Amino acid sequence: MDPLPSAFLLVRLGRRGCRSKLPDRAPDDLYETDFIMRPPKSAVKHDLFLAILSRYPLIFPVTQKPVVRNYCNCLHCPVEESPGKGLAMNPVRMAMIGGGPGSFMGPVHRRAASLDGLVRLVAGAFSPDEARNRRTAEETDVPATRSSTDAIALLDREAALPEDERAELVSIVAPNHVHAEVAAAALKRGFALFCEKPLARDIAEARLVVELAASQPERVAMAYTYQGYPMVHEARALIAAGAIGDLRRVSASYTQGWLAERAEQQGNAQAAWRTDPTRSGASGCFGDIGVHAQTMIEFLSGEPIAEVMADIQAAVPGRRLDDDGGVLLRMAGGARGALVASQVCAGEQNRFEVALFGSKGSLRWAQEQPSQIILTDAAGRATTISANPAMMTDPAARAALRLPGGHPEGYIEALANLYRAFAWRLRGIGECPFPLPGIDRGLSSLAFVEAVLESSRTRGWIAVKS
Numbered sequence: 025m026d027p028l029p030s031a032f033l034l035v036r037l038g039r040r041g042c043r044s045k046l047p048d049r050a051p052d053d054l055y056e057t058d059f060i061m062r063p064p065k066s067a068v069k070h071d072l073f074l075a076i077l078s079r080y081p082l083i084f085p086v087t088q089k090p091v092v093r094n095y096c097n098c099l100h101c102p103v104e105e106s107p108g109k110g111l112a113m114n115p116v117r118m119a120m121i122g123g124g125p126g127s128f129m130g131p132v133h134r135r136a137a138s139l140d141g142l143v144r145l146v147a148g149a150f151s152p153d154e155a156r157n158r159r160t161a162e163e164t165d166v167p168a169t170r171s172s173t174d175a176i177a178l179l180d181r182e183a184a185l186p187e188d189e190r191a192e193l194v195s196i197v198a199p200n201h202v203h204a205e206v207a208a209a210a211l212k213r214g215f216a217l218f219c220e221k222p223l224a225r226d227i228a229e230a231r232l233v234v235e236l237a238a239s240q241p242e243r244v245a246m247a248y249t250y251q252g253y254p255m256v257h258e259a260r261a262l263i264a265a266g267a268i269g270d271l272r273r274v275s276a277s278y279t280q281g282w283l284a285e286r287a288e289q290q291g292n293a294q295a296a297w298r299t300d301p302t303r304s305g306a307s308g309c310f311g312d313i314g315v316h317a318q319t320m321i322e323f324l325s326g327e328p329i330a331e332v333m334a335d336i337q338a339a340v341p342g343r344r345l346d347d348d349g350g351v352l353l354r355m356a357g358g359a360r361g362a363l364v365a366s367q368v369c370a371g372e373q374n375r376f377e378v379a380l381f382g383s384k385g386s387l388r389w390a391q392e393q394p395s396q397i398i399l400t401d402a403a404g405r406a407t408t409i410s411a412n413p414a415m416m417t418d419p420a421a422r423a424a425l426r427l428p429g430g431h432p433e434g435y436i437e438a439l440a441n442l443y444r445a446f447a448w449r450l451r452g453i454g455e456c457p458f459p460l461p462g463i464d465r466g467l468s469s470l471a472f473v474e475a476v477l478e479s480s481r482t483r484g485w486i487a488v489k490s
Contacts, residue, residue, distance in 0.1 A: 116451065117189075118192070119182055119193070120148040121175045122150065122198025124160045132435070136437075137195065143447050147170040148171050157171060193217075195219075196210075200305050203223060211233065226306060227470045245445075246463070251461050253391075254416075258418045261417060261420070262397075263326070272359050273361055274359060274360075275380075275381075276318075276320060276362075277317070277377050279376075285340065288343075306477055307476070308338075308344075309346050310336060313365050324378065324387075325359070325380060328488070330487065331488065332351050332488060333484070333486075334476040335350055336350075336480045346480075350362065350363070376391035376392070378390075386399075387400075396408055413429065446460060
């Protein structure tokens, strides 16, 4: 990082609230989220202070009461003109669709969205069942007047509220068959959209959402949570910088064991809808976790999967959707690869691993050890790069860190990084340093699943639609 002008001091917030002065020059291993710039007392230096905030967007305070980056709390800035003013004191108001009792993603999203204090849940249609919806509303302090069993009715009511009171962001965490209808309704009514994948059950169902989002793509984000991990961005930057040379082979494996038996017949609500084609869509396993492997390959390599040769199956007798399979890949740049996705590997929890091999070496990342990447050179010498600012080179990866090296961060923090980035964008404070998955990513996954299904049916290579 470039040195900061000597006119400004960095201060660290101590455990007991005390502040200790640091050198005027920022150290190379500066951990941005530990520091805040003290506003100048002189009005003459104020413009320069604002310029510094703009130049170093990653410097923001960490306190018990979350405060956003780039917030100038000084006497020289009118309140309405303070950069970042409003987000800390006026977080983005969110309505949640789905996420009632028994939901997996609902509680995860609520925890992630609230982690930085930049998003606040104000309304919800958590369940079509009255009692279950009321229970979640009470647990999340959502007033009865702002909860409903009908998602569209809720959006209508929210849209009718005063502008400074109604929800601004709609988060969809319901089963797949709800996504397209609610997403389209949200965009029509002027809400921003944060949607769990998939965007829809298929490309045809997604068309209206895509049309509505065409004029406002910056107001749509997709919850590909693994893209929020800091080390994923560090890995992407290393590959783009040529750390492994020319890409030759990609490999991804995502294996779980929770559907090794007929859980859908044993009272498991998650299994029930995920194995039901009317609610899940045409694919089970590949639509659920296979797209995460596809997304990771494309994100890290920087190029799309061009063609697939798939062999997928329903390994558990009687199951209506695929729960296991493998795919051979041809990348747009000529590299070859393989992708395995299975939810019937008894004993597995959530083993998601990806490896990319080039002319100079290889890189590996595993979701169950998300704070490390393994970089290996052509001679076999392996280097472990950990989630430590001193070891990392990518500004986006460092920006996504919340703790010093050696303090593990996980799934909630990864999703929270996406919410934080979206909140910054919606409030107009500035773009997050790392890219958010958007409408194009949602479409890409639907096209990939469509090609996998067709390839497995025809037993041939199928091009993935761009």
